[in-house]
Amino acid sequence: MRLEGKVALITGAAMGINGQTMGFGGAASWMFAREGAKVVLTDILTGPGETTAFQIRESGADAAFLHHDVTNEDSWDKAVRKTIxxxxxxxxxxxxxxxxxxxxxxxxxxxxxxxxxxxxxxGTFLGTKRIIPEMRMSGGGSIINVSSIYGIVGSYTSTAYHAAKSAIRVFTKSVAVQHAADGIRINSIHPGFAITPMTEQSMKARPDSLSTQIATVPMNRLGTAEEIASGILFLASEESSYITGAELVIDGGMTAA
Ligand SMILES: NC(=O)c1ccc[n+]([C@@H]2O[C@H](COP(=O)([O-])OP(=O)(O)OC[C@H]3O[C@@H](n4cnc5c(N)ncnc54)[C@H](O)[C@@H]3O)[C@@H](O)[C@H]2O)c1
Incomplete structure (x- = not known):
């Protein structure tokens, strides 16, 4: 029980239905619940979000779903108030x-x-800003910002995605420095290509993209949502108690090559 007694809010967590391809948020919700956390899953997709939270409760853990748009400040305020x-x-x-x-x-x-x-x-700025006073009051916490390897390196496409994910990378270091003394750790995760509902959709649109992506990965395969969620769990748990402002790359060796 690596998260016993902890309360976690995970955004973009709707895609965690048993038997279907999970997103990172859905997979992390299951993993956190199995490790003893009470989990609040949030997303703009209400149907799958409610189903995922229901299935986690059915497994014997404590979970709830909230409709939440991360781009909206009022929506953040409501999600945080309801969770507390x-x-x-x-x-x-x-x-x-x-x-x-x-x-x-x-x-x-x-x-x-x-x-x-x-x-x-x-979305990452609003969430971090809204949660810090609450964590400060309760004596600390851990924030994990999901960036991407595309927040570290460039590519031939995805221009705005690169810019947005790299903004998360150094924003994370900046707030980690500002709030280390409050007992709040803030780190970023940089997944490589992994199989999730998001990537399945883009592979349907461009079937040749799968082999092109695999060719760039030394481990010669895509990652799974669970392999990314394991990194998120590590940064959420006390096992990473001396880690803040760091970036955890989980990419099968892609950016090392
Ligand atoms: N899959 C990959 O290969 C990969 C690689 C690197 C980074 N990422 C990042 O990981 C994160 C999770 O992606 P995923 O691949 O698990 O895809 P996913 O589509 O399963 O998860 C993303 C979730 O975010 C939700 N969402 C979108 N806009 C929202 C908003 N305004 N407010 C609240 N929720 C919103 C979606 O409804 C969806 O459920 C994303 O930030 C993505 O950019 C994914």
């Missing part, structure tokens, strides 16, 4: 919600740029 009204505190925040965008610079619109910066950079 239900469970009394928040020890762990996982800023995981996200969307994909594959435009090259010359096809990138202002709307697509704003959408990517909104869900990734602004």
């Amino acid at each position: 009204a239900t469970y009394g505190k928040i020890d762990i925040l996982v800023n995981n919600a996200g969307t994909a965008s594959v435009s090259k610079l010359d096809e990138l619109t202002v709307e697509a740029w704003d959408e990517q910066m909104g869900v990734h950079a602004k």
Whole structure:
């Protein structure tokens, strides 16, 4: 029980239905619940989010779903208030919600740029800013921001996604420095290519992309949502008690090559 007695809020956690491909947030919700945490799953997708939370409760753990748009400040306020009204505190925040965008610079619109910066950079900023006073009051906490290897390196497409995910990377270090003395640890996760509902969708649109992606990975396969969730769990748990402002790359060796 690595998270016994802890309360966690995980954004973008709807895709965690048993028997279906899970997203990182859904897989992390199951893993956190198995490790003894009370888990609040949030997302803009109510149906799958309610089902995932119900299935976690059926397994004997404590979980709830909240409809929550990470780009909206009032929505953050409601999610945090409801979580604290239900469970009394928040020890762990996982800023995981996200969307994909594959435009090259010359096809990138202002709307697509704003959408990517909104869900990734602004969403992570709003959540971190709203949760810090609560964690400070309860004596500390752990925040895990889900960036990407695309927040570290560039590529031939996904221009706005790169910009938004790299904003998360150094934002994380900045707030980690500011709040280390409050007992709050803040780290970023940088997954490589992994199989989730998001990537399944883009592979349907571009079937050749799977072999192209695998060819860039020394381990010669994509990652699983569980392999990414394991890293999130490590940073949430006391096993990482001396780690803050760090970036954990989980990419099968891709960025090492
Ligand atoms: N799958 C990969 O290969 C990969 C690699 C690196 C990083 N990531 C990042 O990991 C995170 C999780 O992605 P995933 O692959 O598990 O995909 P996913 O689609 O399963 O999860 C993303 C979730 O975020 C939710 N969401 C989108 N906009 C939202 C908003 N405004 N407010 C609240 N929720 C919102 C979606 O409804 C979805 O449930 C994302 O931030 C993604 O960019 C994914």
